[in-house]
Amino acid sequence: MTTSPTMHHPTHHQHWPVQREVVFVAYPQMGLLDLSGAQTVFWAASKALSQRGLPGYRLRTASLDGGLVNTAEGLAVDTCPLGELDLAAIDTLIVPGAPDICQTLDSHVELVAWLHRKAPTARRVASVCSGAFLLAKAGLLDGCRAATHWAMCDTLQQRFPALEVDADAIFIQQGAVWTSAGVTAGIDLALALVEADCGREVSMQAARELVVYLKRPGGQAQYSTLLQMQAQDSSVFDELHLWLAENLGDPELTVERLAEQAKMSLRNFSRVYKLNTGRTPAKAIELLRLEAAKRLLETSPRNIQQIARACGFADEERLRTTFQRHLSISPRDYRSRFTREG
Structure with a gap:
């Protein structure tokens, strides 16, 4: 129909x-x-x-x-x-x-x-x-x-x-x-x-x-981005993903840098990465940064501007835009719902 x-x-x-x-x-x-x-x-x-x-x-x-x-x-x-x-x-x-x-x-x-x-x-x-x-x-x-x-x-x-x-x-x-x-x-x-x-x-x-631990907003990922990457047939990039997770705060982190780290040409890297993981390298960087920001909002006393910088977002506005696009919620509202107490 x-x-x-x-x-x-x-x-x-x-x-x-x-x-x-x-x-x-x-x-x-x-x-x-x-x-x-x-x-x-x-x-x-x-x-x-x-x-x-x-x-x-x-x-x-x-x-x-x-x-x-x-x-x-x-x-x-x-x-x-x-x-x-x-x-x-x-x-x-x-x-x-x-x-x-x-x-x-x-x-x-x-x-x-x-x-x-x-x-x-x-x-x-x-x-x-x-x-x-x-x-x-x-x-x-x-x-x-x-x-x-x-x-x-x-x-x-x-x-x-x-x-x-x-x-x-x-x-x-x-x-x-x-x-x-x-x-x-x-x-x-x-x-x-x-x-x-x-x-x-x-x-x-x-x-x-119902003893539901958290009431998750609609955009909350079904499971972690890193776990998702590891679960797919992408073992060729496991090392790269770990390196990426450790270097998210670097504002100079680009797809070109990832290609260098993977020791591949930019064009070949972008093609092979998408083929293996189902997403572009730029999308992978964004999702891992988003997940890192979520974790810091849940556990860290740092303010939102500091968290944005720590996760490689240019500023608080860029972080807010990314949260709205993926989670339909602002970083501030996310923190108020998910701060882990005690």
Whole structure:
């Protein structure tokens, strides 16, 4: 499908007079934690809201035919039929992923058709992990940035070139459509949805209820840049990456310097590096500098200007721009969320 249905954007209310209905779309072999992790966040938020005398969320799990639906892990989930839902009452529609979605996507024709027709009537639609494949197939992600499990990013991009896959993001909001990375990132997504509805205090109370150590912002990388570089077939550059990590603060650090360090011509180095790591040398420098700055913001008493310089950014403004582009958050806000105390 090529046409992307228009999503509605009803007015946002910080506190609302009625329960908001959150519907989870179930289908055979979906991931259990994709479903239950996000559901538990809304349950915890409802508990926090009831303590404030406010109505919480009404949670429903629905499938095409209703009845028991087997998850990939073997546990069956009881569902109501999608056809019985009052579409006008749905506030949030959430689609979990499935470990084998890349192989089984074409078998979900009826579910994809339902999503294409009906999902846009909800105030917002979200996917957890590889649930993004179902939203993409339904045409709901055309022209959007989207997140999914890191191991499926390339496949999602190849199958759906009309969207832009962000391989690093934990979750992404594009208007009324939200997508999230693998499995436990559904918890981060649900906490963000709760924060958008009820504010930070209720969201943080839900996070504490779940004993979630940190509520990660959407741009937080799925795993460390250096680990990602090492995990790929790039052992030829392992030594270079270690040298790079130790020399990030050098403002004269350029791709030319990396080529010299690797004892290769600039042109050959740039080509071979991209081939082996999947990113350009300049992007690798930027991501490692960003990660070093994040670490210092979490652990160091230095001010932001000093941290910018220590990590090789020309000034605080360059650091801020890089944070906004990759994490959708300012260095100052990042520090206030992630400073490690005690």
